[in-house]
Amino acid sequence: MNWFSRLSFKTRILSIVSLAIFICSAIAISGFLYFNNKEMHRGIIEKSRAIHLRLEAATHYVATQAGLPPIIERMKLKYKPGEEINKEDREAVLKQVPIVAAMKIGEKDADKDFYEFRVFSDEPRKKENQAQSDEMVVFNKFLKDETLTEYIDDNDKAITVYRPVRLKKDHGCMTCHGDPQTSPWSNGKDILGYKMENWPDNKLHGVFAVKTDLKKFVAMEESDNHLSPSTFLVIAIILGGALGIAIAAAIIKKPISTLNEIVASLDNSGTQVNSTSVQIASTSEELAQASHEQASSIQETSSAIDEISAMINSNADNALKSSASSQDSLHIAEKGKEVIGQMIVAIEDINVSNTEIMNQIENMNNEIKNIVAIIQDIGAKTTVINDIVFQTKLLSFNASVEAARAGEAGKGFAVVAEEVGNLAAMSGKAALEISQMLDKSVKTVEDIVVTSKSSIEKLVHQGKLKVETGTKIARESEIVLNEIAASINEVSKMIAEISSASQEQASGVNEITKAIGLLDQVNQQNSSTSSQSANAASELAAQASQLSEQVKRLVLIIEGA
Numbered sequence: 001m002n003w004f005s006r007l008s009f010k011t012r013i014l015s016i017v018s019l020a021i022f023i024c025s026a027i028a029i030s031g032f033l034y035f036n037n038k039e040m041h042r043g044i045i046e047k048s049r050a051i052h053l054r055l056e057a058a059t060h061y062v063a064t065q066a067g068l069p070p071i072i073e074r075m076k077l078k079y080k081p082g083e084e085i086n087k088e089d090r091e092a093v094l095k096q097v098p099i100v101a102a103m104k105i106g107e108k109d110a111d112k113d114f115y116e117f118r119v120f121s122d123e124p125r126k127k128e129n130q131a132q133s134d135e136m137v138v139f140n141k142f143l144k145d146e147t148l149t150e151y152i153d154d155n156d157k158a159i160t161v162y163r164p165v166r167l168k169k170d171h172g173c174m175t176c177h178g179d180p181q182t183s184p185w186s187n188g189k190d191i192l193g194y195k196m197e198n199w200p201d202n203k204l205h206g207v208f209a210v211k212t213d214l215k216k217f218v219a220m221e222e223s224d225n226h227l228s229p230s231t232f233l234v235i236a237i238i239l240g241g242a243l244g245i246a247i248a249a250a251i252i253k254k255p256i257s258t259l260n261e262i263v264a265s266l267d268n269s270g271t272q273v274n275s276t277s278v279q280i281a282s283t284s285e286e287l288a289q290a291s292h293e294q295a296s297s298i299q300e301t302s303s304a305i306d307e308i309s310a311m312i313n314s315n316a317d318n319a320l321k322s323s324a325s326s327q328d329s330l331h332i333a334e335k336g337k338e339v340i341g342q343m344i345v346a347i348e349d350i351n352v353s354n355t356e357i358m359n360q361i362e363n364m365n366n367e368i369k370n371i372v373a374i375i376q377d378i379g380a381k382t383t384v385i386n387d388i389v390f391q392t393k394l395l396s397f398n399a400s401v402e403a404a405r406a407g408e409a410g411k412g413f414a415v416v417a418e419e420v421g422n423l424a425a426m427s428g429k430a431a432l433e434i435s436q437m438l439d440k441s442v443k444t445v446e447d448i449v450v451t452s453k454s455s456i457e458k459l460v461h462q463g464k465l466k467v468e469t470g471t472k473i474a475r476e477s478e479i480v481l482n483e484i485a486a487s488i489n490e491v492s493k494m495i496a497e498i499s500s501a502s503q504e505q506a507s508g509v510n511e512i513t514k515a516i517g518l519l520d521q522v523n524q525q526n527s528s529t530s531s532q533s534a535n536a537a538s539e540l541a542a543q544a545s546q547l548s549e550q551v552k553r554l555v556l557i558i559e560g561a
């Protein structure tokens with residue numbers, strides 16, 4: 001078959017078409033011959049049956065004409081019993097015998113219709129009608145089965161259709177083949193001088209055979225048509241085959257050139273696909289590599305985010321803790337504020353007390369001033385006493401002077417005047433001493449007042465200053481504590497904000513983690529997809545090279561070697 005593969009596709013198709021036509025023709029011829037033969041056999045059988053029917057119809061017709069009894073009567077008048085009936089009369093009698101008429105018709109058309117007619121019997125009147133051994137086989141079939149009306153012997157050489165011939169009383173058969181007692185000549189013989197067989201009604205006497213020789217029949221058909229069907233078929237097939245091949249060549253001309261173009265473009269595409277798939281493979285590998293790197297960076301990002309998440313969590317924790325401690329601080333600051341408030345109240349109380357003390361001291365000083373005034377009053381009174389003493393002294397001096405003038409008479413008086421002078425001097429002296437003492441005590445009191453006042457004032461002043469300082473400090477402390485409380489509040493708020501921000505951060509980080517997880521998944525998918533596509537691409541490359549090999553083979557097939 002090597003030579004076949006060297007042929008071009010077109011030649012091959014055409015040779016295949018030719019071969020197919022040849023094979024089809026062979027099948028068609030044999031099929032035609034088979035069916036034709038079968039048809040011919042059936043036709044022959046039908047024709048033979050028609051002949052049989054014609055014979056039977058003739059038998060029936062002649063029998064129903066009932067022409068036999070009058071001619072028998074005529075013969076009986078014309079001839080004596082045992083006398084030989086001349087040929088003409090014999091013919092005339094036989095003409096009226098239904099079966100003979102039938103046999104005549106059968107023989108008459110035999111040549112014209114290319115068949116052989118024969119009647120045979122086991123006990124014939126006519127010697128040549130004696131059944132042969134093979135005919136006896138058929139005869140016995142009909143003998144055995146009374147219902148059998150037809151037997152066909154269909155072999156390669158001839159087709160014979162057999163039908164039984166039975167004697168029928170109403171067909172007048174018994175007139176010659178029946179009871180010898182009914183002999184027209186009363187000698188046991190029939191009208192033609194044959195011995196009557198004494199056969200019963202419906203007895204199988206003979207068999208009609210219509211035989212067609214196939215060779216002769218075919219020859220007849222061919223001579224009729226001048227051209228045998230098989231010859232016609234061969235010629236038709238040769239012409240049809242040639243036409244078919246020509247049509248096939250015309251039909252495949254365009255497809256073949258299209259095929260050539262397709263093959264060329266396939267070859268081209270195959271090469272392109274090959275190079276493209278190689279490119280795809282390398283791109284996919286790069287992609288896979290990139291995906292791999294991306295996966296590792298995602299991994300790193302993920303762990304970083306885990307750390308961040310941990311930090312945020314601890315931030316949130318710390319914020320919570322700070323919030324708690326700032327709350328505590330706030331409480332403490334508020335308590336401090338309360339205490340300072342109490343302290344300020346206490347200091348103000350002290351201040352009030354100080355003022356009261358000052359007032360008391362002032363009162364006391366005033367009392368002391370009163371005392372001094374009283375003392376000074378006493379001093380003034382002492383001056384009066386001094387004046388009285390001076391005048392007394394003056395008076396005593398005047399009295400002594402008077403007493404001295406009065407001389408002796410005045411001597412006693414002079415002594416009293418002296419005494420009064422002495423007493424006045426003594427009172428003067430005492431008044432002086434009192435005055436001095438008063439001055440001294442006033443001075444002492446004043447000194448005491450001045451000293452105590454200044455020292456008390458100093459002390460009170462210092463106390464006042466200290467109270468003021470304390471108050472100021474307490475106020476400042478309050479302000480500071482207020483500020484502290486406010487800032488603690490701020491801090492607390494901020495911590496709360498930090499806490500909520502931390503929570504938001506945490507949830508954000510959660511989202512990010514999820515997103516990264518998703519990203520990781522996608523990336524893994526990408527990675528697997530890209531490695532799959534790399535595999536697919538290399539597979540594609542392999543297939544592309546296979547394809548181009550196949551295309552080369554296709555080129556070889558279509559263009560031939």
Ligand code: HEC
Nearest residue numbers: 097098099121124125126129166167171172173175176206
């Ligand atoms: C007039 C008398 C006559 C009658 C009626 C008659 N036959 Fe015959 N038959 C003959 C004679 C005579 C022959 C011999 C013919 C020959 O020699 O050609 C014969 C031959 C036959 C044969 C051929 C076999 C053989 O013996 O040689 C058959 C079959 C036959 N007859 C059947 C019938 C049947 C069926 C009928 C009734 C429809 C009938 N015949 C009526 C006289 C008669």
